[in-house]
Amino acid sequence: MKTLTTTEELAQFCELARTKPYVTIDTEFLRERTYYSKLCLIQLAVPDHDGDDAVLVDPLVGDLSLEPLYELFRDTSVVKVFHAARQDLEIFFVEAKVFPEPLFDTQVAAMVCGFGEQVGYETLVRKIAKQGLDKSSRFTDWSRRPLTEAQQKYAIADVTHLRKIYEFLAAKIAENGRTHWVAEEIQILTNPETYTIRPSEAWKRVKTRTTTPKFLAVVRELARFREGYAQSRNIPRNRVFKDDALIELASTKPRSMQDLGRSRLLLREARKGEIADGILAAIKVGTECKPEEMPRVDTSREKLQVNQALADLLRVLLKAKTESSGVASKLIATASDLDLIAAGERDVPALSGWRHEVFGEEALRLCEGKIALAAKGNSVKTIRLN
Incomplete structure (x- = not known):
């Protein structure tokens, strides 16, 4: 495997990536001793290329500018694929105020496709790529040089298997008509407010x-x-x-x-x-x-009167919708969301966007007495009431 240590080498690989439909990306960093994450390594891989289709980029060795990578991020013709992208995106936003566009997060996509809540990369590699991962370097100090062969293999595996995972999940999401579901979640990841920490609000x-x-x-x-x-x-x-x-x-x-x-x-x-x-x-x-x-804690929601019986019914409805849609329940609605809905609140994430399609519309009908729930075998059905 090749390690890039100069701006010219990085630019050459990024030019190659700009001819491809997507590029997979991951980072290794340290944060134990700093406020901001210290970027130690970047892994990149492209599909269908003869030669070095996966590389390591070492920002700690040599004279290296990441501007070619940021130019790739700005190229909207190439999908940038990450797994659990939040911490990676924070690094690039803090460093250069740039977000990869368009972005695809396989963790978000996997939750939409029924792989459970906060599914790990190792699980997806095993279930989709049918491969195992050597996790012996998981807790390594990525700032130390030189990197061992085991560290390099561990790092590069985080983007090579990601290609097959991305292709599988992207196809499944398109087939199910859920592309806009993932896009809504991605908007949160690419919102600067997600990564902006204001000292004046730290007390919260x-x-x-x-x-x-x-x-x-x-x-x-x-x-x-x-x-x-x-x-x-x-x-x-x-x-x-x-x-x-x-x-x-x-x-x-x-x-x-x-x-x-x-x-x-x-x-x-x-x-x-x-x-x-x-x-x-x-x-x-x-x-x-x-x-x-003086600051004051918003206690208005604490005073809401939760209809506990309705909250319990909403939980049953959520379970039914989770099973029928194959989407992780916590991605659709939290326990707090359900209690708020049962207390009469309507400004709740579970009632808007794609969640409204999956759960919110029926939840409102349940609250209004327009539907009932009935058990049929191991499943729960909704019955419209006159």
């Missing part, structure tokens, strides 16, 4: 039992500081301070370095220097926040 990911506006104002400012600091230094947010320390700080509200030193959960490095200064400044801003500017 912090789990806390206390939801009073005064407390949340301090949580918001601490989370804002932590996120901004982690982004600017490219370090994991937990290396600044962890969530449990953030909650402790929001509760105790230290006002001096001496107060900060009494924290039980704060890392030693955070008790001095820029981090300590940032913590104290954030607490000051949070405690001085005006009432009208």
